[in-house]
Amino acid sequence: MSRKLVRPRQGRMLAGVCAGLAQRFGMSAGMIRLLFLLSLLLPGTQVIVYLVLWILMPNEDAYARY
Template sequence: MASSLVRPSNGRMIGGVCAGLARRFGMSASTMRLIFVVSCLLPGPQILIYLALWIVMPSER
């Protein structure tokens, strides 16, 4: 069973969004960060989505 969608208190680089998504979907944080960086090369609102998730995702206690 996957864990809930939270920003972890350790293993963060900037806001912990990629680390939280990686944990939720059972991937490594490095892979999720690579996917995010590559997706930023494509047109779209990736940065805005990251900022929105940073605000919406609760921080792990």
């Protein structure tokens, strides 16, 4: 079974982006969230990337129909 990049219904905190990335890459959601929070200490476009992923990543429900 291939892992798709989707925002899961379970394990969300805000939009489910970190939980979806964790599922896709086989990591814990807590680790992805921690890495994201630590990345906020560096200059960059992390928040914009998060918002773009929120918009582009489909909900898990979108794939349940197929």
